[in-house]
């Protein structure tokens with residue numbers, strides 16, 4: 681059974697079964713994805729065996745850490761979809777569906793949407809992807825609660841969980857500097873970060889990620905990127921989502937990655953720890969060509 685259908689079924693069961701019960705019931709039926717001969721669709725890390733599907737990776741990390749940026753870059757590199765539950769929620773917000781107002785209030789206060797709603801949105805997204813022949817994924821923003829993690833772990837095999845980490849004062853500055861082009865949807869950041877060394881935390885600088893000229897007049901700020909709401913989101917992350925890190929750490933799937941700075945310093949380093957540096961060489965060559 682496809683993953684979307686499994687998630688849906690779990691959601692509809694009167695009492696969600698334990699992860700091992702779901703696993704034994706459903707896992708055997710999941711590996712029916714088509715074979716793809718492109719090596720970039722195979723799990724690339726830790727010398728894992730090749731699989732007949734794209735990678736199934738998860739990005740964890742506080743709001744503003746850069747999950748979207750690195751997940752999207754890796755998804756382009758590996759040919760798997762980047763699925764951000766925050767984007768799914770924001771799409772729902774702009775629709776005129778009955779959920780929209782209810783979701784808007786929750787999101788704008790920096791609170792988490794219910795597991796049921798999130799799994800529903802994710803199932804729909806996976807279903808659409810499966811219909812288009814997508815294989816594998818990089819999840820960003822899911823799972824964010826232990827219950828979501830247990831359901832996901834019982835539904836399919838997650839190969840790797842990348843936990844991005846950054847100083848909290850820098851996270852706040854990054855969130856406040858975030859801008860989105862209302863026309864093309866591009867993500868930018870106007871913050872110029874220059875954090876000094878403090879209480880053992882290393883100094884860190886990050887150049888702004890400025891938009892091209894044609895986007896400049898169309899930049900908007902997310903309603904939940906105000907100082908008060910970002911602080912609430914960070915508090916909720918520490919409360920609800922940090923235990924998810926422990927969940928995957930205990931299963932030997934967590935790769936901790938301390939971001940050394942902005943994209944120019946962090947991207948090559950990340951590719952190196954993922955054993956994907958050969959792709960970086962390809963990127964450099966195609967940039968020169």
Ligand SMILES: Nc1ncnc2c1ncn2[C@@H]1O[C@H](COP(=O)(O)OP(=O)(O)O)[C@@H](O)[C@H]1O
Nearest residue numbers: 743744765766769787791792793798821822824
């Ligand atoms: N897995 C999830 N569980 C519950 N709520 C979620 C989830 N993913 C996204 N949301 C909702 O969407 C909002 C925006 O998510 P996201 O774009 O991932 O923000 P962040 O920048 O905080 O990582 C969250 O604050 C929350 O209200």
